Amino acid sequence: MTKAEIIDRTYEKVGFSKKEATDVVEATFDIIKNHLEKGEKVKISGFGNFIVNSKSPRKGRNPQTGEEIIIAGRKVLTFKPSQILKQSLNNSPSPSSSSSSSTSS
């Protein structure tokens, strides 16, 4: 699935133009990115949380030369899926295997 397909789905759901659907979907991701860039958490209930974590600098080694180097501290983005998303992935039948009907035995 790409952004184009997400746009199609919103376009089908709400009755306005394709152009407008495109603008709103683009704006949505734009807004999320702007907040993450500021280091803010973005929590989407039913989907998951996007969290910016700070990594402190640490020592590493170039495995080829054995040379010790400092790996700089940096900020990384992690996604924590919501309980609801995890459940919906495990309650719906898997398309690749037909042996997923044993939830509790």
Next chain:
Amino acid sequence: MTKRDLIDEVNRRFPHLSRFDSEVIINTIFGSMVDAMEREERIEIRGFGSFVVKHRRARGGRNPKTGAIVSVSAKRVPFFKVGKELRQRVNNEQPDHEDSQ
């Protein structure tokens, strides 16, 4: 920022939309992504990142409190990989190319 804040901000950018419209759109965006993951379809959003569903095999585990052996059944877990542009922006790096319109 919560989903509610996101809806409010979308609504501010598009004042002619009703609050209900904005809500429906945001829910449709994430709903269609959940549907795709249920179908185990890979989702790729340029400039943001990609979502894939990984399979975890059944394994034996232990209740850390009691030490009792429990079986953990096979499951599917969503996995997000941040895209290059967003990874750089989060880390306050200068993006090395702009692919915005």
